[in-house]
Amino acid sequence: MTDVITRADEKTQAPITPPRGGAKDRWVRRAPLLPALIFALIVTQVPFLFTLFFSTQGWNALRPGSRHWVGLSNYKTVLTDDRLRSALLNTVILTAGAVIFSMILGLLLAILLDRKFFGRGIVRTLLITPFLIMPVAAALLWKHGILNPDYGLINGVFGGDTAWATSYPKTTIITTLVWQWTPFMMLILLAGLQAQSTDILEAARVDGANAWQIFRGMTLPHLRQYLELGALLGSIYLVNTFDSIYTITQGGPGTATTNLPYEIYQTIFSKYEYGEASAAGVVVVILTIIVATFALRVISGLFKMEEGR
Amino acid sequence: MTTATAPVAAGTSKATRHRIQSSVWGVVAWLAGIIFVFPVIWMVLTSLKQAKDVTTNPPVWFFTPTMEHYANVFDSNITPFLLNSLMASVFSTILVVVLATPAAYALSLRPVAKWSDALFFFISTKMLPIVAAVLPIYLLAVRLGIKDNIWTMVILYTSMNLPLAIWMMRSFLLEVPREVLEAGEVDGAGLITSIRRIILPMVSPGLAATALICFIFSWNEFFLAVNLTDTNASTAPIFLLGFISGRGPFLADLSAAATLLSLPVLLAGWVAQNKLVRGLSMGAVK
Numbered sequence: 377m378t379d380v381i382t383r384a385d386e387k388t389q390a391p392i393t394p395p396r397g398g399a400k401d402r403w404v405r406r407a408p409l410l411p412a413l414i415f416a417l418i419v420t421q422v423p424f425l426f427t428l429f430f431s432t433q434g435w436n437a438l439r440p441g442s443r444h445w446v447g448l449s450n451y452k453t454v455l456t457d458d459r460l461r462s463a464l465l466n467t468v469i470l471t472a473g474a475v476i477f478s479m480i481l482g483l484l485l486a487i488l489l490d491r492k493f494f495g496r497g498i499v500r501t502l503l504i505t506p507f508l509i510m511p512v513a514a515a516l517l518w519k520h521g522i523l524n525p526d527y528g529l530i531n532g533v534f535g536g537d538t539a540w541a542t543s544y545p546k547t548t549i550i551t552t553l554v555w556q557w558t559p560f561m562m563l564i565l566l567a568g569l570q571a572q573s574t575d576i577l578e579a580a581r582v583d584g585a586n587a588w589q590i591f592r593g594m595t596l597p598h599l600r601q602y603l604e605l606g607a608l609l610g611s612i613y614l615v616n617t618f619d620s621i622y623t624i625t626q627g628g629p630g631t632a633t634t635n636l637p638y639e640i641y642q643t644i645f646s647k648y649e650y651g652e653a654s655a656a657g658v659v660v661v662i663l664t665i666i667v668a669t670f671a672l673r674v675i676s677g678l679f680k681m682e683e684g685r
Numbered sequence: 686m687t688t689a690t691a692p693v694a695a696g697t698s699k700a701t702r703h704r705i706q707s708s709v710w711g712v713v714a715w716l717a718g719i720i721f722v723f724p725v726i727w728m729v730l731t732s733l734k735q736a737k738d739v740t741t742n743p744p745v746w747f748f749t750p751t752m753e754h755y756a757n758v759f760d761s762n763i764t765p766f767l768l769n770s771l772m773a774s775v776f777s778t779i780l781v782v783v784l785a786t787p788a789a790y791a792l793s794l795r796p797v798a799k800w801s802d803a804l805f806f807f808i809s810t811k812m813l814p815i816v817a818a819v820l821p822i823y824l825l826a827v828r829l830g831i832k833d834n835i836w837t838m839v840i841l842y843t844s845m846n847l848p849l850a851i852w853m854m855r856s857f858l859l860e861v862p863r864e865v866l867e868a869g870e871v872d873g874a875g876l877i878t879s880i881r882r883i884i885l886p887m888v889s890p891g892l893a894a895t896a897l898i899c900f901i902f903s904w905n906e907f908f909l910a911v912n913l914t915d916t917n918a919s920t921a922p923i924f925l926l927g928f929i930s931g932r933g934p935f936l937a938d939l940s941a942a943a944t945l946l947s948l949p950v951l952l953a954g955w956v957a958q959n960k961l962v963r964g965l966s967m968g969a970v971k
Contacts, residue, residue, distance in 0.1 A: 408790050416806070423822050426824075488710060503718050509951070516929070521936060522727065526740070527744075555721070560965055609965065616815060618908045671812070
């Protein structure tokens with residue numbers, strides 16, 4: 377928790393030796409990797425090939441025997457349809473909102489926890505608790521126990537009869553996600569804060585820098601890679617948000633909280649438009665690849681630092 | 686005399702101010718912690734309330750606790766769901782560890798030629814949205830007759846956690862000092878011996894942390910469970926959905942069930958909180 381590997385200035389081990397030797401040695405080296413590699417290839421890549429194939433089929437499961445080749449017309453439907461565009465926009469809003477707010481709160485909490493005070497360990501335990509609650513349980517708790525207009529905790533304590541989940545659907549979803557994911561950001565950023573060299577901070581203080589100058593000039597730049605990592609991993613997890621939308625708003629009211637996973641889920645399991653759902657899936661994969669290429673560059677940066685140690 | 690005491694007095698007041706300041710921040714931190722955990726406290730309180738106190742407005746804070754709702758949960762056929770969740774989580778975790786540990790070894794201590802490509806291949810599978818693959822998986826499972834089968838869930842959860850486990854195990858394996866391994870080789874330790882005697886004891890805390898993270902993610906998984914299971918293989922998160930009836934009193938039973946089902950992960954997470962961040966960051970942050 378207190379040290380970090382992604383630092384170039386740490387004492388180093390010798391870099392990994394590149395493999396040498398004949399074909400037999402190469403296979404000996406590969407052997408332990410192969411089961412995992414083959415497993416991952418089959419379970420994660422083969423379904424995508426099928427999705428690619430299905431996306432070229434006109435196929436509604438409610439009309440048996442209707443499956444036929446339609447070329448790219450599903451893509452035309454999907455790309456010109458407002459539904460996918462609004463789902464894409466909702467995905468961006470919900471993901472970005474949740475990541476940004478949980479990051480800000482996580483940073484504030486990490487700064488608080490970086491100080492010594494009575495019961496610090498207990499407070500940290502309290503703060504990570506939301507992350508450990510089963511997501512579906514958390515969503516149900518928020519929907520029925522806290523936001524319910526008649527007997528929910530908020531209206532019960534503050535009065536009023538606001539139907540929070542229907543009046544402020546996006547805010548509701550973002551709030552529950554932020555509640556669950558702030559601990560995650562906090563832990564990563566706290567690890568970052570604690571990896572900062574206290575000698576350098578002390579030296580800056582001796583040189584007369586005030587707390588804000590130290591924070592802006594030294595702590596934030598040092599935290600940058602941790603902020604990037606948190607944003608990246610948070611986005612990877614949160615872009616697939618399904619549990620809370622399924623449980624709290626069912627994508628509504630209207631399509632106000634229908635994100636891409638929920639949209640595709642509905643296309644498959646309530647409209648049975650298999651062809652269209654597959655085309656939407658392929659579009660999502662392409663978008664993900666674009667975002668991931670950028671994301672991998674960030675990881676790659678972190679990763680090089682690790683290798684350089 | 687006065688010149689000698691002045692700095693001391695200034696020093697004390699500075700120390701006092703410092704102490705006051707830090708206790709103020711301590712109070713703020715405690716408040717933040719309590720606010721964050723409050724929904725959970727509310728859930729537990731609700732689960733202990735008498736039926737008549739559950740849906741009052743304003744809420745009742747003092748009441749005679751009852752275990753009635755926990756009894757209701759156990760009476761509503763929870764066992765198969767728990768067993769399914771336990772099977773899916775435990776078996777997928779074992780499978781993940783068995784697949785990921787040798788793979789991580791081949792990507793760290795005795796690396797294959799293109800180890801970084803392989804490493805990035807694994808992480809890219811984590812980035813691909815599961816929703817784009819769910820249709821073929823669903824159709825294939827129906828065709829093969831393995832829909833609503835817990836072993837299907839085991840396989841899927843294994844592939845879900847594999848990248849995370851490989852990255853995490855790799856970061857632990859890289860910590861094994863190379864000198865110790867080389868010394869072992871000089872002493873004539875074969876590969877098996879050095880794995881058993883040197884590597885495994887050193888990475889076993891890491892192995893435990895990896896297994897724990899995989900367990901948590903499988904235990905909580907919802908999307909695949911709701912789409913690929915019906916009656917036989919439904920897991921704990923699905924069990925919770927069964928409590929929603931729209932009428933008020935269900936809330937206490939729901940809270941009891943939610944508390945019970947969150948408890949294993951909660952305890953595990955509290956115990957292993959020092960390792961949590963490393964697992965969640967796939968080994969990038971220690």
